Structures are given as C-alpha cells and as structure tokens.
Amino acid sequence: MGTYLGLLQRRHADTLIQRLRGAGYHVLGPVVQDGTIRYAPVDGFDRLPAGWVEQQAPGHYRLQKRDSPRCFSWTLGPQGLKPLTFAPEEPLWTVERRHGHGLEFHSHFPETKKQAVLGVRACDLAALALQDRHFLGGPHPDERYRRRREGLLLIAVHCHRAAPTCFCASTGDGPRAHHGFDLALSELDEGYLVEAGSEAGHALAAALPLIPPQPGQQARAEREIRHAGEAQERRLPGRDLMTALRARRDAAHWEEIGRRCLACGNCTSVCPTCFCHCHQERPHPTEDRSSHYRQWDSCFTSGHSYIHGIVIREDTALRYRQWLSHKLGEWHAQYGRSGCVGCGRCITWCPVGIDLTHETAALLAAPPDDSEACDA
Amino acid sequence: MRDPYLPHAARVVERRQESPTIFTLRLELKDPAERESYLFHPGQFNMVYLPGAGEVPISIVSDPQDPHLLDHTIRAVGRVTQGLSALRAGDQIGLRGPYGRGWPLSECQGQDIVVLTGGLGCAPVVGAIRYILRRRHHYGRLVILQGVKHADDLIWRGSYQAWAAQPETQVLLAADQAPAGEWPWYTGRVLDLIDQAKFDPHNCTVMMCGPEPMMWAGVAALIERGVATDAIWLSMERNMQCALGHCGHCQYGAEFVCRHGPVFCYHDIRDRLGRRGF
Ligand SMILES: Cc1cc2nc3c(=O)[nH]c(=O)nc-3n(C[C@H](O)[C@H](O)[C@H](O)COP(=O)(O)OP(=O)(O)OC[C@H]3O[C@@H](n4cnc5c(N)ncnc54)[C@H](O)[C@@H]3O)c2cc1C
Ligand code: SF4
Ligand code: SF4
Ligand code: FES
Numbered sequence: 275m276g277t278y279l280g281l282l283q284r285r286h287a288d289t290l291i292q293r294l295r296g297a298g299y300h301v302l303g304p305v306v307q308d309g310t311i312r313y314a315p316v317d318g319f320d321r322l323p324a325g326w327v328e329q330q331a332p333g334h335y336r337l338q339k340r341d342s343p344r345c346f347s348w349t350l351g352p353q354g355l356k357p358l359t360f361a362p363e364e365p366l367w368t369v370e371r372r373h374g375h376g377l378e379f380h381s382h383f384p385e386t387k388k389q390a391v392l393g394v395r396a397c398d399l400a401a402l403a404l405q406d407r408h409f410l411g412g413p414h415p416d417e418r419y420r421r422r423r424e425g426l427l428l429i430a431v432h433c434h435r436a437a438p439t440c441f442c443a444s445t446g447d448g449p450r451a452h453h454g455f456d457l458a459l460s461e462l463d464e465g466y467l468v469e470a471g472s473e474a475g476h477a478l479a480a481a482l483p484l485i486p487p488q489p490g491q492q493a494r495a496e497r498e499i500r501h502a503g504e505a506q507e508r509r510l511p512g513r514d515l516m517t518a519l520r521a522r523r524d525a526a527h528w529e530e531i532g533r534r535c536l537a538c539g540n541c542t543s544v545c546p547t548c549f550c551h552c553h554q555e556r557p558h559p560t561e562d563r564s565s566h567y568r569q570w571d572s573c574f575t576s577g578h579s580y581i582h583g584i585v586i587r588e589d590t591a592l593r594y595r596q597w598l599s600h601k602l603g604e605w606h607a608q609y610g611r612s613g614c615v616g617c618g619r620c621i622t623w624c625p626v627g628i629d630l631t632h633e634t635a636a637l638l639a640a641p642p643d644d645s646e647a648c649d650a
Numbered sequence: 651m652r653d654p655y656l657p658h659a660a661r662v663v664e665r666r667q668e669s670p671t672i673f674t675l676r677l678e679l680k681d682p683a684e685r686e687s688y689l690f691h692p693g694q695f696n697m698v699y700l701p702g703a704g705e706v707p708i709s710i711v712s713d714p715q716d717p718h719l720l721d722h723t724i725r726a727v728g729r730v731t732q733g734l735s736a737l738r739a740g741d742q743i744g745l746r747g748p749y750g751r752g753w754p755l756s757e758c759q760g761q762d763i764v765v766l767t768g769g770l771g772c773a774p775v776v777g778a779i780r781y782i783l784r785r786r787h788h789y790g791r792l793v794i795l796q797g798v799k800h801a802d803d804l805i806w807r808g809s810y811q812a813w814a815a816q817p818e819t820q821v822l823l824a825a826d827q828a829p830a831g832e833w834p835w836y837t838g839r840v841l842d843l844i845d846q847a848k849f850d851p852h853n854c855t856v857m858m859c860g861p862e863p864m865m866w867a868g869v870a871a872l873i874e875r876g877v878a879t880d881a882i883w884l885s886m887e888r889n890m891q892c893a894l895g896h897c898g899h900c901q902y903g904a905e906f907v908c909r910h911g912p913v914f915c916y917h918d919i920r921d922r923l924g925r926r927g928f
Binding site for chain 1: 657699704889921
C-alpha cells in the first residue's frame with residue numbers, strides 16, 4: 275500500500291502539467307494517435323484519452339471510447355519508454371577526411387531536454403530499470419543512453435485495469451508501481467491520489483493543491499489496483515525459468531513454433547527490454563565524409579547471427595528459441611532477473627497471435643532433453 | 651568526455667601480402683597520447699574501421715611488448731575486409747580497442763602449452779605463440795598443431811619452420827589436400843596428429859581456434875588423452891557490431907563474446923559448443 279500525500283482533484287489536474295512546464299520540463303502524456311495510445315507532447319489534461327480503453331488479445335488491439343472521466347483506463351500502447359532512452363535510430367559519429375590532416379572523427383551526442391512523462395506503467399518502469407542495467411551497468415556505460423535517461427522525470431500511474439494480455443502480477447512487476455518513479459498517481463473518478471518516489475517528486479507534490487483524501491478513497495484505489503492484478507488470466511510458470519529452458523533446447527515444440535512464427539521481429543520491437551541494435555555506415559554521397567549509425571535490430575533477422583558465410587540461427591525455430599531463452603532464461607545470468615516484465619505487448623502485436631505464456635507452458639510440459647549431443 | 655564508440659585515426663605503417671587472400675596491416679595510432687595509453691593482451695581484438703564501409707573485429711597478432719605497432723592479419727572475405735586489402739602504407743583508417751579477454755598466459759606459466767588451430771583461423775593464437783617464444787623459459791613444452799584445407803592456405807611457413815627449431819618446441823602441420831612433393835608435412839586431418847604431440851596432459855594448457863566442428867572434435871580428442879575440461883581454452887567468433895557489450899549480436903548463451911570472450915574456457919561453454927543455434 276502506498277503512502278498517499280493527498281488528492282489532486284480532477285478540476286485541478288492541469289496544475290500538474292503547469293508546474294512541470296514551469297520547472298522547465300517538456301511534458302509527454304498519452305494521446306490517441308493512429309488507433310493506439312502513444313506518448314506525445316501535451317499541454318493539458320484535455321489532450322489525454324479520457325474514457326478510452328483498449329481491447330487487447332493475441333494479434334489484436336482496438337481502442338474504444340467509454341463514458342468515463344478517467345484518463346488512464348487504457349493500459350498500454352505499442353511503445354513504452356524505450357524509444358525515449360534508447361533511440362530507434364541515431365548517429366554515433368562522423369568521420370571526415372581533411373587534406374593534410376587525414377581522418378578526423380567526431381562523436382554525435384543527442385541534444386537532450388528535460389522531459390516529464392505522464393502515465394508511465396509499472397511494467398515499463400521495471401523494463402527501464404533493466405535497460406539501465408544493460409546500457410549503464412557494464413564496463414562501457416552508454417553516454418547517449420545516459421544523457422536521454424538523466425533528463426527524464428517519471429510520473430507513474432498504477433493500473434486499475436489490466437488488459438487480457440497483461441501478466442505483470444506473475445512477473446512481480448505490476449500492477450502497482452513500486453520503484454523508479456518520481457511521482458505516482460492512482461486515478462479515481464474524482465481525481466488522483468498522489469505518492470512521491472524521489473526528492474524531485476516530493477518537491478513537485480508540494481507545489482500541487484492537494485487535499486487530504488476522504489475516508490474510503492485510499493481503500494477504493496487499493497481495491498481497484500489489487501483487482502487489476504487478480505483479474506489477470508495469463509501467467510508464466512515461474513519467475514526463474516533459466517534451468518528449465520536450458521534443459522529443453524532440443525524440445526520438438528521449438529520446431530512447432532517455428533512453423534507459425536513469421537520472424538517479423540514485431541515482438542522484439544515492442545518489447546520494452548529488448549536491447550539489440552546494429553550498426554550502419556552511411557557515406558555522404560558527394561563529400562568525403564561518412565556517418566556511423568546505430569538502429570534497433572532483432573534476433574529474428576538472419577543478419578543478427580551472420581558471420582562470414584554462415585547464419586548461426588538459420589531457421590525461425592532457432593531464432594524463436596534464442597528470443598525466448600534469452601528473455602526468460604539467460605537474462606537471469608546476465609542481469610539477475612528475467613527479461614520479461616509481463617507487459618504482454620509481444621502477444622498483442624504478433625500478427626499471428628503467438629503467446630509466450632502459452633508457448634512457455636507447452637515447452638515446460640515436455641520432458642527435459644536427455645542428450646548431451648553435439649550437432650556439429 | 652571519452653566516447654567508447656569513437657574510433658581513433660590510425661596509420662598503415664606497413665602492408666604485407668601473406669597469401670593470395672591474406673594480408674597483414676601494421677597500424678599505428680595517430681594520436682601520441684592514445685598510442686602511449688594503449689595496452690593489450692594476446693587474444694584480444696580491435697574494431698578496425700574502413701571509412702565509408704564499416705567496422706570489423708580483427709585480432710591483434712603482434713607482441714604486447716610493443717603496443718605501438720599493432721599487427722592485424724586479415725583474410726579478405728567480404729565488403730570491409732576486401733576494402734582493407736586495398737590499403738597501402740601511409741593510408742589512414744579507424745581503430746578502437748583492445749576488447750575482450752585474451753589467453754590465460756600468466757596463469758599457464760610453467761605448464762606445457764598445446765596450440766591447436768584449424769583452417770585460416772590461426773590469427774588469434776599467433777600473438778600467443780610469439781609471446782611464449784619470447785618468454786620461452788617461463789613455459790614447459792610447446793606443441794603447435796595447425797591444420798589447413800589446402801597446402802596453399804598455410805601462411806607463415808617460414809615462421810613455423812623457425813618455431814620448430816626452438817628448444818622443446820614441436821610443430822605438427824597437416825593439410826587435407828596437398829600436391830605431392832611440395833608438402834613436407836602430413837596430408838590428412840590435423841586431429842590425426844594429436845597422438846604424436848608430446849605434452850603432459852595433466853599439466854598443460856590448450857589454446858584452440860578455428861572452425862567450430864574442428865574445435866569440438868579437438869576437445870573430444872584432448873579429453874580422450876586425459877586433458878581436463880578447464881585446461882582447454884578456445885577463441886570464439888560471433889557477429890559483432892559494437893564490441894562494448896551493448897548490441898547483443900555476439901551473445902553466446904548468457905555470455906557476450908566481445909566482453910566475456912573471445913577466449914573462453916571450454917569448461918564454461920561445454921553445454922553450447924558445437925550445438926546448433928548458439
Ligand atoms: C573476435 C574476432 C576476431 C577476429 N579476428 C580476425 C582476424 O584476426 N583476421 C581475420 O581475417 N578475421 C578475423 N575475424 C573475422 C572478421 O571479423 C570477419 O571476417 C569480418 O567481419 C568480415 O567482414 P566483411 O565486411 O569483410 O565481410 P561480410 O561477409 O561482407 O560481412 C558483413 C558484416 O558481417 C559481420 N561478419 C561477417 N563475418 C564475420 C565474422 N567471421 N565474425 C564476426 N562478424 C562477422 C560483420 O559485422 C561484417 O561487417 C574475427 C572475428 C571476431 C569475432
Ligand atoms: S517478452 Fe513480451 S510480455 Fe515480456 S516484457 Fe517483452 S513484450 Fe512484454
Ligand atoms: S537477443 Fe533477441 S530477445 Fe534478446 S535482447 Fe536481442 S532482440 Fe531481444
Ligand atoms: S559485439 Fe555488441 S554486444 Fe558484443
């Protein structure tokens with residue numbers, strides 16, 4: 275249960291955005307765009323998707339408008355915070371050939387601004403913590419990621435409604451946000467119960483016209499959040515599946531998935547924890563200079579595992595095995611927990627509706643491999 | 651601030667053709683401060699950048715005692731390496747590194763050393779061989795086993811002959827195919843020669859690189875001779891984009907080859923080596 279600082283009445287909600295703008299933040303909030311919910315610049319609560327909820331199912335996403343004042347009854351759009359910190363594409367550096375000086379290399383760093391994101395979900399905060407570990411925790415911290423990350427102020431909303439594809443309760447990452455936010459909101463019809471998670475959040479809350487919550491309001495919010503967790507039908511068969519999946523590398527079910535999977539990479543691009551990217555050289559067409567870019571990549575492409583003349587993961591079954599075994603298994607060895615935060619995006623955005631919770635259950639239902647065989 | 655992604659300009663000091671498709675570039679970092687602070691260990695690699703084409707991981711084959719001149723022996727196989735092949739002394743390219751974990755050369759002092767390589771993949775161990783020969787008395791016997799497909803693929807013929815003349819050093823070469831009369835060594839698989847290798851299987855370190863099926867078969871043969879799984883070390887290759895542990899391309903199970911490798915202890919990867927899809 276959170277420690278609520280007070281209630282921000284719905285008619286005063288805009289003060290939150292005004293205070294953020296006053297403190298120099300560009301404010302991003304959820305808006306309806308192209309039939310989904312996306313984070314975009316907002317200047318008031320009237321831009322937010324009041325009454326909108328989405329229907330999600332394997333391979334299915336549709337928005338619906340209901341008669342409700344609530345702006346955060348939708349759960350998730352296709353992208354969370356990932357594009358804000360790990361750019362889908364960015365230049366790393368440029369090299370120029372200068373007469374008499376030879377080659378000169380110049381880094382590109384993003385122009386970062388202070389950004390506040392309103393309406394961040396618990397699963398996306400958990401995913402951000404994992405991306406932080408990946409990009410910042412190793413021996414070569416990623417400066418481009420760090421700059422984007424440091425400018426972010428995060429205003430979470432606890433989920434009072436879960437989509438049928440959500441399973442954050444089973445991964446332990448939601449529906450309540452526990453860490454990683456500056457401010458967190460619980461939305462009731464009459465307004466927002468406010469919690470702070472950082473010094474910046476406390477300062478922001480102090481600048482809002484909060485009133486003490488009425489008796490019953492906190493209990494109502496807690497009940498709704500709890501229900502959003504209990505209503506989830508999907509779950510993973512355990513928190514740490516590394517050993518179980520390592521023991522099923524030869525399971526026949528991988529081949530079966532490989533026949534359905536299109537290897538389109540949608541799951542990896544919507545997944546808030548997938549970090550793979552590739553480099554690309556873009557020579558200037560006329561001048562003697564060239565820029566080196568990086569862009570999101572997916573382990574479902576043949577190029578991902580290409581080494582001269584050989585594609586290590588030559589078929590889709592091997593690529594799906596790589597994806598799922600990394601996500602639910604090897605992440606534990608790499609980053610101390612599963613790489614899945616239970617957001618369900620990969621289920622919703624899979625064009626053929628492949629559901630990792632079902633596939634994992636099917637894999638675990640098979641007996642472990644018995645061979646120590648080599649395929650070489 | 652220091653940008654780990656940014657290559658440093660390097661000059662081609664010398665270019666040597668080793669075989670019709672293999673060449674060596676001796677590189678020197680242009681910036682004196684970069685040159686001074688550059689230190690490496692045999693088995694590590696650099697990202698070598700050809701302007702307009704891209705970056706490729708290439709092992710450093712020279713001796714770490716002279717980290718100012720960095721030798722890279724490269725086989726022209728594709729876009730970037732073919733472009734690198736056209737370079738001449740005086741040209742400039744980009745370089746960043748060194749990356750990864752090299753051979754356990756201090757840990758294996760006092761032991762017999764077996765170097766087993768196949769195909770054209772000998773570059774990662776050549777630095778180690780040179781390192782050991784220059785510090786000969788720190789190590790026990792040295793056995794070098796090198797196999798090639800065709801006799802013409804053998805580079806550094808002169809070096810192998812010179813190494814064979816060193817004390818306590820045995821050189822065993824094999825070619826799957828060799829024209830009669832021109833190949834003084836064994837014709838057949840290099841693994842057939844393991845029985846002739848003179849070393850103490852209970853007090854040795856093995857360094858391997860080459861095609862994975864060959865390494866897998868080599869591991870089996872060595873274990874058969876009594877070598878412990880944790881005495882066998884292999885240099886692995888995977889697709890590499892960043893070499894910084896970020897891009898995810900080089901993942902080998904839970905390990906990142908660019909960071910935890912490219913040299914791995916067989917004991918740590920015995921569940922993966924030789925299996926499809928890793
Ligand atoms: C740790 C390490 C050390 C290496 N050391 C040497 C060496 O000393 N000498 C040498 O000749 N070669 C070495 N290689 C292999 C060399 O990196 C590839 O031959 C080279 O990347 C091929 O690039 P290309 O553009 O010429 O070929 P293309 O086939 O056109 O390759 C296109 C891209 O695929 C990737 N790629 C292709 N082949 C490989 C490969 N074998 N390994 C990794 N990525 C690959 C690269 O990103 C490359 O830019 C090493 C590889 C690794 C991983
Ligand atoms: S694997 Fe699927 S459910 Fe898990 S975090 Fe990624 S997109 Fe969400
Ligand atoms: S290997 Fe696949 S599952 Fe793992 S981070 Fe990369 S794209 Fe995501
Ligand atoms: S090469 Fe990018 S993670 Fe290893």
